[in-house]
Amino acid sequence: MKYIAANFPCWTRRAALALLLGFGLLGPAGQAMAAVCATDDTGEEVCLEQPARRIAVLSPGATELVYAAGAGEKVVAVVSFSDYPPEAKQVQSVGSHTRLDLETLVALKPDLVVGWVTGNPREQLEKLRTLDMAVFSIEPRDFEGVSTAIERLARLAATDQAGQQVADEFRQGMAGLAEQHADAEPVSVFYQVWDEPLMTVNDEHLIGKVISLCGGVNVFGDLERLVPRISAEAVLAADPEAILAGGMGEENRHWLTRWADFPALQATEDDNLFFVPPSLIQRPTPRLLQGSRLFCEKLEQVRSKRAAAQTDGPAAP
The missing domain is CATH 3.40.50.1980 (Nitrogenase molybdenum iron protein domain)
Structure with missing residues (x-):
């Protein structure tokens, strides 16, 4: 049995197990049922x-x-x-x-x-x-x-x-989050996945899907590579309303510092530079639900600021 399981394709093993069981050569039927495939x-x-x-x-x-x-x-x-x-x-x-x-x-x-x-x-x-x-x-x-x-x-x-x-x-948590933000107003987003070289994600990347789920619009979503390299000039030209970054550690926000040096950038002007712990957003594990909730909360903050600014209107002359 061991030789069969180790040296033949899975479909062949299954057939062999059934054959041996039929001839009574395997002993208790439970031994055959123990085989698992995925x-x-x-x-x-x-x-x-x-x-x-x-x-x-x-x-x-x-x-x-x-x-x-x-x-x-x-x-x-x-x-x-x-x-x-x-x-x-x-x-x-x-x-x-x-x-x-x-x-x-x-x-x-x-x-x-x-x-x-x-x-x-x-x-x-x-x-x-x-x-x-x-x-x-x-x-x-x-x-x-x-x-x-x-x-x-x-x-x-x-x-x-x-x-x-x-x-x-x-599965249920992500579905609920998607439903919650299905009608959210769009927010243009740049997600920084790495610093040197400067890298982001496209819409096919799992993080790109989180951006979309939260009602964000990935400013680099149409790029061909899953994790494309970009320039700082490209970010400035895209002028996202929000910038989110993971950094190298759970408490490390220094990747956002460079964008604070560009006051004309909309995300900087509106103070929409957000840190998200990388282990919550950059690993495709159940903790991605926690990271996605945090991501969506950041975009909700952007929408709240936008609504407040629209309510206040222009200053009186």
């Missing part, structure tokens, strides 16, 4: 002989998703900056998401490796596959993708009930 975000179907018991997670965002799926106690390896939930910081590190310590990772004998589609070196993930390790790659690109990632991870870890609850809470 499709990852590359379209690959990953199957395990039994639910995962030792999980290696290769990005901070994936770490959060595995814990959200209720499988935190099964995590035996993480990478640097896996800082949430706090207990993840106590787990053995196997390098960074861009350079894995394969020797240490292999020695930990994970039965499931959770990778990040665009964040991990492809050649290292392929090396793990040649060692017959099950690699499940994720990278949610929309709100529903966050929920389904949790559900699929929970299926592979046999923590379905816990994962389903978190997935449903996130």
Whole structure:
């Protein structure tokens, strides 16, 4: 059974399991039913002989998703900056998401490796596959993708009930936020995802979708790349009504300082320079709901200022 599960495509394994069970060669039927399968975000179907018991997670965002799926106690390896939930910081590190310590990772004998589609070196993930390790790659690109990632991870870890609850809470929370802001007045927005080089997001990026959900209009939404590089001159020319930035840390607002030096910029003139903790908005995890609420609150502040200015009207001559 182990050879079949490790060396044949998932559909072949299923057929073989059914055949062996039919001939009475597997023993108790429960052994066959223990096999679990799920499709990852590359379209690959990953199957395990039994639910995962030792999980290696290769990005901070994936770490959060595995814990959200209720499988935190099964995590035996993480990478640097896996800082949430706090207990993840106590787990053995196997390098960074861009350079894995394969020797240490292999020695930990994970039965499931959770990778990040665009964040991990492809050649290292392929090396793990040649060692017959099950690699499940994720990278949610929309709100529903966050929920389904949790559900699929929970299926592979046999923590379905816990994962389903978190997935449903996130799904319902985002839907409620979208309904709340469905008729909000537009606010032109520049979101700064990095400082040097200066970078933003387009409308296809998950943060771009948060901007739209909150009634914002991304001034760089039409750019082709998900995370395009831009110039300060381009920001000045776009003249957004609000600028939001994540910075390098949870309390670090210094990325907004440069825009305060441009008093003619509408966002600066109206004091609409806002900090959003990056872990809440830049990781596609359940905490994105908290980050989205905060993002929407900032845009509501812009609308309130705008309404107050319109009410006050021009000063008397």
